[in-house]
Amino acid sequence: MKLEKVAQAPMAASGDGPMLLALRDVGKVFSNGVTALSDVNLTIREGDFLSLLGPSGCGKSTALRLIAGLSTPTSGVLDWRGSGSFDRSDIGFVFQEPTLLPWADVFDNVWLPLRLKGLSRAKAAPSVMEMLARVHLTGFENAVPRELSGGMKMRVSIARAMVTRPRVLLMDEPFGALDEITRFKLNNDLLELWQGERFTVVFVTHSVFESVFLSNRVVVMAARPGRVFREFAVDAPYPRDEAFRTSPDYAALCRQASDVLVGAINSTAGSHHDGH
Amino acid sequence: MKLEKVAQAPMAASGDGPMLLALRDVGKVFSNGVTALSDVNLTIREGDFLSLLGPSGCGKSTALRLIAGLSTPTSGVLDWRGSGSFDRSDIGFVFQEPTLLPWADVFDNVWLPLRLKGLSRAKAAPSVMEMLARVHLTGFENAVPRELSGGMKMRVSIARAMVTRPRVLLMDEPFGALDEITRFKLNNDLLELWQGERFTVVFVTHSVFESVFLSNRVVVMAARPGRVFREFAVDAPYPRDEAFRTSPDYAALCRQASDVLVGAINSTAGSHHDGH
Amino acid sequence: MTAIEGHTPTLDPEEARRLRQERLERIGRWLLPLAIMILAIWLWDRVCVWNDIPKYILPRPGVVLQTLHDDAGLLFSSLLVTLRITFLSLALAVVGGVGLAVLFAQSKWVEMSFFPFAIVLQVTPIVAIFPLINIYVDNQTTKLLLCAWIVAFFPILSNTTLGLNSVDRNLRDLFKLNGATQWQQLRYLRLPAAMPYFLGGLKIAGGLSLIGAVVAEFVAGATGQSSGLASRIIEAGYRLNAPRLFAALILISLIGILIFLVLSLISHLILRRWHESALKQER
Amino acid sequence: MTAIEGHTPTLDPEEARRLRQERLERIGRWLLPLAIMILAIWLWDRVCVWNDIPKYILPRPGVVLQTLHDDAGLLFSSLLVTLRITFLSLALAVVGGVGLAVLFAQSKWVEMSFFPFAIVLQVTPIVAIFPLINIYVDNQTTKLLLCAWIVAFFPILSNTTLGLNSVDRNLRDLFKLNGATQWQQLRYLRLPAAMPYFLGGLKIAGGLSLIGAVVAEFVAGATGQSSGLASRIIEAGYRLNAPRLFAALILISLIGILIFLVLSLISHLILRRWHESALKQER
Amino acid sequence: NEKVIFGTNWLAQAEHGGYYQAVADGTYAACGLDVTITQGGPQVSGRPLLLAGKIDFYMGGNLLSAFDAVQQGIPMRVVAADFQKDPQVMMSHPGQGLDTWDDLKNAEQYILGDEGAQTFFQWMVIELGFDAAKRVPYTFNPAPFIANKKSIQQGYVTSEPFAVQKEGGFMPNQFLLADYGWDTYATTVEVMQDTIDKRPEVVQCFVDGSAKGWYNYLYGDNKAANDMIKKDNPDMTDEQIAFSIEQLKKFGVVDSGDTDKLGIGAMTEARIQSFYDKMVKAKVAQPDIDIKKAYTLAFINKGIGLDLKK
Ligand SMILES: Nc1ncnc2c1ncn2[C@@H]1O[C@H](COP(=O)(O)OP(=O)(O)OP(=O)(O)O)[C@@H](O)[C@H]1O
């Protein structure tokens, strides 16, 4: 088991499903002149669990928004290979901020995507309650967002993204606001689900440990301008469990990933560490 | 070096400064009936670096707000021993959410606390620019919050809290949205500052590693109702550096802290894990 | 616990101050406005006396009160007529204002194309176009309603439009991602988000529909028995019956305040669970 | 790169549609409102012709346009008079509305004590109290301003108050923590946060101060040479000169639209960096 | 009976007595008309309703609007003038140096309604040197006049002096404009040309009925008419009505001059021409108006109702 360094090619070595989406030379320049992404090439295969890892401000959220179609690239193209059959409303998205309806209670917030698909409260209730239980929020159905703690809000947001069982799940630091124990639990839950249904996950995280534990491919990005610094496969078999988490292999992988991340941060144009 | 388990007594073993604040039998029940805190006893000494660790929703933010005087307890008292000389505006607070003025640019947001103390733009500029450099945001002075990434917003918030060099720094998961490398850097920076000026820090975090690395005392909280589960001193000498971070002592401390946290989570009334 | 007791004094001042203030505020909240109101009325009385103002110009409050009592039957039956128009036109203003705002929210095109007409309606003096209305509208109530509506609908339209356009970007993205239809976006996102703005507009429109009802009657004239407060005011003015004129004005003012209070209450009830403007200060 | 070219068609439809729509929107944004306006005017003309409406009741747009041209000198000098009152009273409404809102924001007490008086002002029909104003105010401009101000200030007051109370709780906490004085909190937090609401109120007040200026002149009259549009309207009404009456109304409408556009622009410029309602849709 | 509507220019009052009388005692009905009277009011303008054909007859204040109608090409004519004199007065406080007509222009304020400002005030400004800048609108509340002793105010000789006396406690000086050169006919009956052409008998009936009504109202039993007036305008008092009738008679508003021979409603070409010339000279009316189109004498001057005068 080792980190397989891959060239910055659109094809990842470890992909095994058919191609779902390819980003080709994608760039994003905001109207204020900030280049958030430049020349990003990335292929996502069906069933991938892909992590985006990188320093703050390197364009991870921007990339996720591009993939979700919430933003359009200023250069390059997104190639949805199976676009004929792919429906954008089959994407689940966990925003970096909770993004809840402030006037609706927890139940209604999680119900929302189902409601938009036409499911009545009664029809949706079992799924909603199940998701709420998964994120340990049973009993808080009637609380409104301002009555929740930061982590609880984020969990509502996670429940909402997953309640539709989407084909593609885009998650922007979903577990960042959770304690490590709960986080591990949710990591395990997510992996279990993923193995069962093999949807595609693009997962933004700041945690090297989390990215290595969860994903079959890790994309490390660098900032100024945001770009893919290195991409590698994590060739550990699934299911991954607590044993894997404590294995020396995992530790080694993490250390290597860490080194890549350090490389990415240092490769950032001087300005990043100006102050020092 | 070992975790010293302390009884739930108002006095912590490792404190060495004079007492700053004691929470005595503090409870907080919100008007919707949720008991966020119950019977919390906690002593904070001057110069402490105290971490609050605990599962999501256990009342960490609530406790911080009580200490800052943004909220009042429904039972018990907060005893500011030195209250005669202590001015509440000498508190720096990093909220769990960035809480920036949306209409003001980064510079103005960081300038704000100084401005409120009467410093002109020109007078404040050196301090502001220095803090921005410390959080790696040099060059973004003129961006408004909506043009920043999640992590960048949080860093602005951190810069703002520290720009006044407050005597007491309350931080609610300040580094949660940052990648591990940057986080380590900021951890080191914070420690360095703290050692130099010996202000008091109360630091909420979800990361066992972070809490052990940074603090001289860790308070582990449990939920339903929020309470102090266990409190212990981290008897490792400062300065703590990369060597400490990779030392087996550190790993052992972390593992033990983790166990305490697991204990806290499991001690939570059944409802917390209902769904499983 | 004695140790604690020993320390409590150190924090008492702050805490006690807060508690005292809270209690004061609870009482003051109702007493003070009342006191100020009474003071204002007393001042009015004094001004009349000190300046020897004759009662046909500005009657003393006592006289007005007396008239309010003596002419109660007449005034209240007129009040009912005016109130009827007020509430009907407010209802129409809500329907019209929100309806138009929703229409405008559908697309920038529609908004830019039809907003000018709304402005034209807002700025057209009713007195000037009333002859036209008078010619083409036969029913007296319809005439009055139309006039009052023209006066009242714009704040609702303008504020609701603003509210519909102030929806958080991320929430909008969320709905887009979930393939929400225009209608769903409106129903579940934009309308709730616009609520605080709409309710703000409603508070403005409440008073305007009252004044609109009065102005409409001024312009449209009264037909015999069904004359509202405006007719009373004109008549009282003409007859130099200042006490009755002011009694009518006082009635209008009271109703205005009442409408505002009711709308504020409604607004509070709708928003209290989530919007800053209605949240109780919980500390 | 050929491979990419080969794939582009698969996403072209969506992208192309978007681009096409954007281009259309850029054009439509100005063309469509114009077209609708022209259509409306054409309809007006047709209605006059089809129903054989005589020109002394509803003149055809051509006739009005002709009058607008023929009487330009007269009308525009009147327009200037009206505009002067409009802008002065709008300025006063801003000062008064914001000033009162700031006062009210100081404490719930003050708000509850003095808001009723603001409502009384809003709902009092100017016609009814003009005699009083007339007796105690000597200067003609002051009279006009007072009347127009009474009409215009309330939306600004109401909306700004709402805005000042809608400040994010955490931001308020931040200021409290930093020991901000009331004044600092107002200056650096509440006023900027209330901006969108205030500007919404301003847009309503813009039209109201115009109509207020007209109504004020209706009620307070004009002094000889310096007669504004209201006098023109009254005069044209009595002289049965419908074309000129409608020309004056058209002028008022155009000014109303212009004021709204200018205020919208100002609002956009102030808010475009941060508030949703003014942000460009960046994708 | 044919239904027709007559619009007055004010709330029901004794100045409309003749018409109410004719309705009340069936004079209109006798010649085949079922007349409905709709009241006007301070801010209510009824003339557009006439122009649009919504009402059949409208009560004009004076002749100027008829001239304006010709000027604007509106086919509207005056068919009768039930007031020989405009009851419009200017009032002033006694003993304030405003006791003669020539003094009035020195007043501090002229309180005048919109209609007055557009008609006789123009004449007063240009002919008599009143200062246009001193005009303040009359919102039909005499309080400002009473409060300001140096002001003058317009009024109907039949109404305002009464109110002022009652509340202000003094009888103001009254200057009937008609006595100082404002020699227009007043309370005219305005009709669209179309009605004259197509239904002359209706016009004739209305004109005749009104004349008879006025005779009966002034000289006969007017209780029924007064009851109707009070029903339409509940604030009207018997005292006020009595005062009005007395004033109408005292100043010969309805029945004086030409009416002795021609009957109530009378108009003569010469007087109209002379008024027009005066207005042209005062630049109130445009020159070169074909004023023959403004009126017709076809329905009046027949001495109708003279026999009713006791
Ligand atoms: N709306 C916007 N307008 C202008 N610039 C923007 C906008 N959104 C993001 N940026 C800029 O684009 C860059 C990338 O932002 P992005 O949010 O993608 O970072 P990120 O990798 O998600 O960072 P983080 O981990 O802190 O969330 C940043 O430099 C940011 O300043």
Ligand SMILES: Nc1ncnc2c1ncn2[C@@H]1O[C@H](COP(=O)(O)OP(=O)(O)OP(=O)(O)O)[C@@H](O)[C@H]1O
């Ligand atoms: N304003 C409020 N009204 C009612 N309940 C509240 C309010 N704020 C917090 N709570 C409740 O109090 C409890 C503690 O919340 P708190 O925010 O202190 O948790 P926390 O430890 O900071 O959690 P996290 O790590 O997720 O931020 C939660 O159960 C929450 O639902």
Ligand SMILES: [Mg+2]
């Ligand atoms: Mg991000």
Ligand SMILES: [Mg+2]
């Ligand atoms: Mg928290």
